Amino acid sequence: MAHTVTVGDRRVECAPDQSLLDAFLRAGVWMPNSCNQGTCGTCKLRVLDGEVDHRGSPADTLPDEERQAGMALACQASPRCDTVVSSPTASGAVRGTHALRDLVATVLDVEDVARDTRRLLLGLDEPLAFSAGQYVELVVPGSGVRRQYSLANTPEEDKVLELHVRRVPGGVASDAWLFGSVAVGDRVELTGPLGDFHLPDAADDEGEPMACIAGGTGLAPFLGIVRTALQRRPDREIVLYHGVRGAEDLYDVDRLTELAAASPGFRFVPVLSDQPAPSCRAGFPTDAFVEDVPSARGWSGWLCGPPAMVEAGVKAFKRRRMAPRQVHREKFTPADALDTGAAGA
Structure with a gap:
């Protein structure tokens, strides 16, 4: 009852x-x-x-x-x-959100885009309403196990969902399924949207400059967040750092470079920590932000990636005087290690 x-x-x-x-x-x-x-x-x-x-x-x-x-x-x-x-807000107000739903999708495409990284396209039978940056949970066929993956979509792209998956050796979802038995035409159960790592509604978006720092497949939600922010204000100042180990781990560089060419306020900065390469910054994306931005007063900060990178990003934003309430974060680790964000193994 x-x-x-x-x-x-x-x-x-x-x-x-x-x-x-x-x-x-x-x-x-x-x-x-x-x-x-x-x-x-x-x-x-x-x-x-x-x-x-x-x-x-x-x-x-x-x-x-x-x-x-x-x-x-x-x-x-x-x-x-x-x-x-109790209400989750200090004012006691309770607001609405996109309703959580159970859906079934069809695997439309599986593409290797970088070292141990795949793009998965899922076609929905009916549209899913969500905010840019949210995630969905997939049910691993035959196991009942659920894994979380961020959406790389804008809210208008509501019938074909784009997910980025990194292989985790021995992972129930990534290694055995999404890098193993998955095939175009398969039917997949999913639940969504979930998560608070997303842009505010258009009416509440103040249009402030944005600093975005992604680690690995933490790039996924930024493809939705950045494109949505630029749709609202094409001249908005946004810098997106993508930190990976080597050039083989980079992906969607052309896509983001084209977006930067069409958007005067947007910069995309790939950063390599272990294997330097021409046209890429060396080191860590959080350090690159500190080097590039003398003051982040009035900015918002966005972090998605492994916990250590996220914590380093919070410190970097603090060093550049960003208001704590303007810092948004999404940590993730492999699910088998008790993940704390939108990623799965």
């Missing part, structure tokens, strides 16, 4: 085995969310009335003292009765 869960002035029905986050997102009610596995704590909220089952909530993310104080992880907890939870 479903229970009613209330946040602000919104009430949704939530099954006993359904997470609070899943119920709210499917009803089009926004809740902060990132990893959706209980490891990042982004969706933590307070239970004001009623009772929840914390299920698989990790003690590292939700220690006993927080549970006793009424805190819960929305992506893990399910209601035991009618429940009231």
Whole structure:
């Protein structure tokens, strides 16, 4: 029997085995969310009335003292009765979001684009509404295992989804499936959209300069974010750093170079950490940003990639006086190591 869960002035029905986050997102009610596995704590909220089952909530993310104080992880907890939870915003306002949906897609193309990196195109039977930068979860056929991959699309590209996948040796999704048995014409189950790493709605977009730093396939969401930002304001100042080990790991260079040629305020900077090459910066993308930008006051910062790179990026943005509220981040590690963002193994 479903229970009613209330946040602000919104009430949704939530099954006993359904997470609070899943119920709210499917009803089009926004809740902060990132990893959706209980490891990042982004969706933590307070239970004001009623009772929840914390299920698989990790003690590292939700220690006993927080549970006793009424805190819960929305992506893990399910209601035991009618429940009231706190609003995730300081103002108490509850806003809408793109409704979470279960869909089926057809594999249209699988292309090797760089060393151990593939582009996957999935054709949907019906459009998916999302914000640039969000991600979807794929169900690995025959296993029930779910893996998360960022969308490289703009919101207008809503019927053919583009995902970037890096091979992880032994990975259930990448190695065995997406670099193994997957074939054009296969049917794939997916859920989306998910994640808070995305541009604000057009009405709330202030058009400030943007510094974007990607590591590896962390480039994927920026293809949607940057193109959407430039569609809104073609002269917007944006710099995108793509950090990889060597030239063999770079991809979509021509695509981004063409975008830069057509957009006076956009710069694309590939950065190689291990194997220097002509026309590429050497070192780390976070250091390149510090070298290039003397002050980031009034800028927004965007980071997507491995945790170490993201943390280095936060420090780099701080050094250049960027406001903390303007820093957006998406960490990821292989899922088998308890990932904390939109990537999968």
